[in-house]
Amino acid sequence: MRSNKRAVYATAIISVITLFICFRFHQTKPFIYDVSLACFGSSALGLVVAYTAYSAERREAMEQFWDEGVVLTNGIRKIKHIECCAANYLQLLKSDYPQLNKEKSVGLFKI
Numbered sequence: 001m002r003s004n005k006r007a008v009y010a011t012a013i014i015s016v017i018t019l020f021i022c023f024r025f026h027q028t029k030p031f032i033y034d035v036s037l038a039c040f041g042s043s044a045l046g047l048v049v050a051y052t053a054y055s056a057e058r059r060e061a062m063e064q065f066w067d068e069g070v071v072l073t074n075g076i077r078k079i080k081h082i083e084c085c086a087a088n089y090l091q092l093l094k095s096d097y098p099q100l101n102k103e104k105s106v107g108l109f110k111i
Contacts, residue, residue: 001061004054011047015040 018040025032 001054001057004050004057007050008047008054011043011050014043015047018043 021036
């Protein structure tokens with residue numbers, strides 16, 4: 001995806017530069033005008049192709065991201081609900097961390 005994005009930027013810059021050269025040398029030097037017009041046409045075509053490829057690849061990546069999110073959400077929905085209130089949570093913490101029993105505390109904050 002990065003290569004297509006860089007190709008879009010590069011061809012856009014080349015298109016702008018060659019378009020500027022076309023306008024600059026339109027009447028003074030016809031050979032430079034013809035060459036820059038040919039470069040502009042090819043870079044404009046490259047810009048269209050690169051942008052189309054970038055858009056398709058970006059859409060594909062977002063669809064894959066969405067599908068993975070749906071799979072993850074369905075997996076999370078299968079988890080059973082755990083009944084847990086603040087008192088049970090505090091006792092669970094005190095059993096795991098004995099230093100909380102020695103200090104006078106409310107929740108995780110010392111008094």
